[in-house]
Amino acid sequence: MTTAELLNGIEFDKDGYMVDAGAWTPEIAEALAAEEGITLTDRHWVVINFARQEYAANGDAPTIRRITKRTDVSTKELYQLFPDGPAKQAARIAGLPKPTGCI
């Protein structure tokens, strides 16, 4: 299946985040990453897996601070992995809703 075909059957919200986190697969992550110009490495997967785990536990994608506190990925590396804003980009690739952020 091509990337386009893979993503075709999936519902996204207006900001491009998956509506149903349950429909996510690692293949979808590869396809979404490709759209953002990212080729996923093991280090990306540390972040993506952590983000999914956090979402399952707390119902919210993790903040940058949380990712760097709870994994061995530093803030600097996180920005290298996800240059367009790690919290949002990692959440999108992990098939999670846009992080709610703060008021």
Place this chain on the structure above:
Amino acid sequence: MKTLLILGGGTGGTMVANRMHELLDSSQWRIIVVDRDEMHYYQPGFLFIPFGVYKPHEVVRPKRNFLPSDVEVVFSDIELIEPDKNQVRLAKDNRVIQYDYLVIATGSHIRPDEIEGMLDGGGWQKNIFDFYTLQGATKLADFLRTWEGGRLVLHVAEMPIKCPVAPLEFVFLADWFFHERGIRDKVEIVYSTPLSGAFTKPQATAVLGDLLARKGIDLVADFNISEVDNSKQVIKSWDGREVPYDLLVTIPTNMGAEVIERSEMGDDLNFVPADKHTLQSTQWENVWIIGDAGNVPASKAGSVAHFMLDVVVENILRHIDGLPPRPDFDGHANCFIETGFDKAVLIDFNYETEPLPGKYPLPGIGPLSLLKETHANHWGKLTFRWLYWNVLLKGGEIPVSSQMLMAGKWAS
């Protein structure tokens, strides 16, 4: 004898102590407030100090003056909270206090040490200042009195911060201040934020972004600071951008009290997890939060603490009677945003509804206008200091309901 123990005697803790003192039977209950600082600070006043509008003595009063005489007040550092044992350890005399109910009101404070180069780069309180502490605001006032101009950069490190509109107010007031001093043409003002626009909520972002532009204030968006390099006088972002400054006004990371971390009761920013509607701790049913100390996704503001008051008090009384808590807190916040030249904007919002235009508090009449710059709003903001000292802290009623009302708002 039962004990209601309140940690922190700032805005939230003082209000709870006063209200509970009226409601609990003093033959059965004792109320204890613990705080390390004998002085109460009117923090909203800190904003005006750098510009000489308020003098430091106008924003400080002894805490004791705002608490009933038969509430026990202990001035001490809180060492450790042990919620599994229903007890709290104090630094003073190694005292241990057993409680039946605990209210955590230890607030939030700035942590400039969280940003590389902020404290140790040689510029701290020379050309880098905060105004979220009385000391920082006072030093900045001294600096501004003789500053002849240059590039003023205000940066917000990361969200959440208390009073999320205060940084915007600061640059609006700076614009006014330099106009008055006749040197506005010698000052560049830059507003740098990790957000994608001036504020978090769409309609308010549009209005406030427009105000920034009209006042000639540059917006640097999506800027997540990685370090301050004071040898080059630039702040750097994680994605490699640099913003040069002559004068840096910082809103560092805001965090909850260290005692929350020591007691392993907080999240990554030391805020205490609590139910966002009942304000009860998610882990201990006799532990409650008010004000900035909790992790609820409401604004960290004195007005919010006031709207939380009714809910916390009601729910503790219900718990005493064996009833379940009511999910009545809706995230209600209202903030005056000073915009300079004796004008202000007022915003009113909650968890579900973003700030909308309209009239407040009386639908259609006002006298205050929502999401619009007016003189009446400015006088409202200045009156707030009087209300704060004389009504709010005493847990008194102001003619505004705790839950947000949609009447009077123009939701198109």
